[in-house]
Amino acid sequence: xxxxxxxxxISGAEVLKEHNPAVxxxxxxxxxxxxxxxxxxxxxxxxHVRRDDGTPTQDKARFKEVxxxxxxxxxxxxxxxxxxGAVGMSNDERLQPTELRPEMATLDCGTLNFGGDEIFENTExxxxxxxxxxxxxGIKPELEVFDKSMIEMALRLHKKGHIQxxxxxxxxxxxxxxxxxxxxxxxxxxxxxxxxxxxxVAGIGRHExxxxxxAIIDGGHVRVGFEDNVYxxxxxxxxxxxxxxxxxxxxxxxxxxxxxxxHEAREILGLKPKK
Ligand code: KMH
Ligand code: ZN
Numbered sequence: 001x002x003x004x005x006x007x008x009x010i011s012g013a014e015v016l017k018e019h020n021p022a023v024x025x026x027x028x029x030x031x032x033x034x035x036x037x038x039x040x041x042x043x044x045x046x047x048h049v050r051r052d053d054g055t056p057t058q059d060k061a062r063f064k065e066v067x068x069x070x071x072x073x074x075x076x077x078x079x080x081x082x083x084x085g086a087v088g089m090s091n092d093e094r095l096q097p098t099e100l101r102p103e104m105a106t107l108d109c110g111t112l113n114f115g116g117d118e119i120f121e122n123t124e125x126x127x128x129x130x131x132x133x134x135x136x137x138g139i140k141p142e143l144e145v146f147d148k149s150m151i152e153m154a155l156r157l158h159k160k161g162h163i164q165x166x167x168x169x170x171x172x173x174x175x176x177x178x179x180x181x182x183x184x185x186x187x188x189x190x191x192x193x194x195x196x197x198x199x200x201v202a203g204i205g206r207h208e209x210x211x212x213x214x215a216i217i218d219g220g221h222v223r224v225g226f227e228d229n230v231y232x233x234x235x236x237x238x239x240x241x242x243x244x245x246x247x248x249x250x251x252x253x254x255x256x257x258x259x260x261x262x263h264e265a266r267e268i269l270g271l272k273p274k275k
Contacts, residue, residue, distance in 0.1 A: 002268055003260035004252050005221040007044040007200055008037030010241045012227025013056035013086035020230035020237050025050040027069050034070045034077065036242030037225065041249045043265040044078045045070065046106070046142075046223060047097075048085070056086040060096040067100065076262045076274055080104040080142060083130055087118045091126055098133055103271050106170065107131060107141035107163070109150035113177030120177075127153065131162035140271055142170045142200070146178030151192045166270055167197040170223065173211050174204035181207030186214045198268065202228050209247060216252050221268075224248055 010024060010033040017023050024033040034045045049066045051057055067079050081097035083105050098105055107130050114120045134141045141163065143154045157163045171189045174181030179189065181203050193199060200221035203211030208229040212222045224244040232238040232247060249259055266273055 001219045001257060003258045003264050004216060004248075005044060005200065005260045005265045005268060006037075006042045006245055006248055007046050007080065007202075007221070007223035007225075008034070008042040008241045008245055009046040009048075009202065009223055009225035009227035010034055010037060011048050011050065012225075013048045013050075013082070013084075015226050015230060016054060020226060022238070022240055023054075023226050023230070025054045026052050027066050030066045031069045031073050033226075033241045035073050036240040037245045038074045038077050040242040040245035041259045042077075042241075042245045043260055043262040044080050044104070044223075046080045046082065046225065046227065048082045048227065058082075058085045058089060058093050058096045060099055063097040064100055067102070078103055078262055078265060078269075078271070080106065082106050084108045084120070084144065087114050087120050091129060095130065095133060098137055098139055101137055102139060103266075104140045104142055104269070105134060106144050107134060108144045108146075109154045109157075110145070110147065112146050112175065115176045124153065124157075127157060128160075128162045131157055135162070135164060140168065140269060142168050144170045144172055145189065146172045146175050148179065148188055148192055151189065155194070165194070165196065167194065168269055169193055169197060169199040170202060171199060171211075172202045172204065172228075174207040181211055183214065186211060190218065190220070204228050205231075206234075208244070209251070212248055213251055216248075216255055216257050222248050222252075 085094040202223040
């Protein structure tokens with residue numbers, strides 16, 4: 001079986017220090033959390049950035065500051081900025097980190113309710129626009145799907161030339177408004193992607209490690225981190241993103257799945273090797 005790529009979603013846009021005091025806002029805190037995840041076995045950092053007060057921003061300069069600081073500490077890690085940003089941001093605001101030409105970025109493949117009155121909006125034209133931008137800049141998209149219909153959308157937009165193969169999906173499971181986080185939900189998504197595609201799972205809240213287990217056994221890849229879940233076990237806050245990654249590494253070892261380093265992750269994902 002392919003080695004396991006672990007992605008750490010270290011900060012997100014919605015989770016706050018009120019949920020877990022280790023949630024990073026400042027540049028220094030972002031570096032601390034990225035390094036803890038990397039040292040534990042993560043090869044990809046899924047990145048949202050914040051102002052020092054915790055406000056989410058897609059500001060290009062702030063992304064550059066955080067990415068440069070992370071890469072100064074861990075030069076070979078793969079940084080995957082979010083183009084989802086936070087609910088309510090405009091498309092061009094969300095796309096700013098792509099101007100830094102990261103190796104990867106997320107591409108959200110549909111609109112969904114996001115709790116209360118919030119709607120995370122990704123119209124078909126938005127997805128085409130983001131897909132075209134990533135092709136133009138040579139950025140590999142992680143196709144974030146929160147429901148089965150979003151896989152259909154990605155496949156349709158591939159046929160129309162807005163998304164290239166081989167496709168890499170991110171199954172985000174258990175969001176209030178999206179698909180659930182049960183075994184049958186996983187099997188439904190897993191069975192709906194092309195045979196030459198890769199995928200990573202992100203189980204939200206209590207689903208984080210159960211969904212991770214399914215992907216470990218199946219040969220998929222795993223994302224964990226404060227963006228998705230702040231607990232290392234029921235009622236016990238994780239001290240760092242690294243602690244969440246360590247748990248995935250332990251589970252993978254039990255099932256004989258080796259962990260990919262960033263060099264191996266680049267090979268699996270079809271990214272250019274880093275000089
Ligand atoms: N913060 C959510 C509204 C992504 O990173 O691409 C969107 C999100 C998805 O987190
Ligand atoms: Zn995200």
